[in-house]
Amino acid sequence: QVQLAESGGGLVQTGDSLRLSCAASGRTYSINVMGWFRQAPGKDREFVAAISWSGGTTYYPNSVKGRFTISRDNAEKTLYLQINSLKPENTAVYYCAAGPKATMYPSYQRVYDYWGQGTQVTVSS
DSSP: OEEEEEEOOEEEETTOOEEEEEEEEESGGGOOEEEEEEEOTTSOOEEEEEEETTTOOEEOOTTTTTTEEEEEETTTTEEEEEEOSOOGGGOEEEEEEEESSOOSOTTOGGGOSEEOOOEEEEEEO
């Protein structure tokens, strides 16, 4: 089993930046891919970024390219999401996730076996 714990969310203003963290513990040697997803009120959970745990290849949907940066610290077993120029529409619960297999489809939720509890990001206008 892998346990994931997000932190770093909060109430920010439009234009601010934020860095979310996700600490992994347990059988972290089994992780091949990690990702960030978000769920806004009344909407489905959506993919925002992913990274291959060993090689560091990153994946983003077009909607966040240029403003979101995913990174990881293998030694610290921590995943990060840097979000710049925050907008009110970025308000959501942000979740990190971990998957045991390398994949060509890191945006698919079914790739991930483990999920954190989420951290709330609220952007005021």
